Amino acid sequence: MAAPRTLDRTLTALADPTRRAILRRLSSGEARVTEVARPFSISLNAISKHILVLERAKLVKRRKVGRDHFISYRSEPLDAAAKWIDETRNFWASRLDTLEQLLREEDAANK
């Protein structure tokens, strides 16, 4: 099982709309930091920080070539997050079934 902090980082990174937009922006492959930043109205430095957050969450990879840093998407954290969410939903689905069943039994006992 991955350290829980990994999930924290993934969800925190994804919770910000600017960062989600940055990820989408990488859909055509690698992009340099300046290219990533272009469509946004905030400063290049702010984008640089967002990229760092994504990088720490392993949602992007950085490939340095000379002065250029090529940023690209990594799918693993999203896979792991999907797994966690699915497991949690399954956990709840069974719990809710059980609760519903209990209510039904209780109901039958009171008839």
Place this chain on the structure above:
Amino acid sequence: MAAPRTLDRTLTALADPTRRAILRRLSSGEARVTEVARPFSISLNAISKHILVLERAKLVKRRKVGRDHFISYRSEPLDAAAKWIDETRNFWASRLDTLEQLLREEDAANK
């Protein structure tokens, strides 16, 4: 489509381990705020705030009976988050296929 802020709130709420633990704690049905707080080492007030965050994200529901507030889990936000993550993963799966294909073609052209 749900307002994007909804997703922000869901992911932000889920990004905190204490709040994820609180959700799990609700698996046996409703619980009063004090009951929710019991296993945690932080103050009741801190838990009360966490519950408020979960409530704003609609991850829990509150039913007031006299002085007791009964907190229970709501599944919709997690369903919506799962949907978003799946869509995003699909989006990426097709993009990555395309990129890989491009590389293969390029490779063939250079043979």
Place this chain on the structure above:
DNA sequence: TTTACATTCAACCAAAAGGTTGAATATATT
């Protein structure tokens, strides 16, 4: 009607988040 209990409100605090600007660093270009 006092007293106890469940919960929130209010004020406060330290640390983190998200932004800014300006300087530093490293690499390209002329």
Place this chain on the structure above:
DNA sequence: AATATATTCAACCTTTTGGTTGAATGTAAA
């Protein structure tokens, strides 16, 4: 060698977050 470009680092600011403590509120129990 000088200049331009790409990026980060550093300092700073404001707002938010996650926590605290103490008081207020509302309800239940003695």
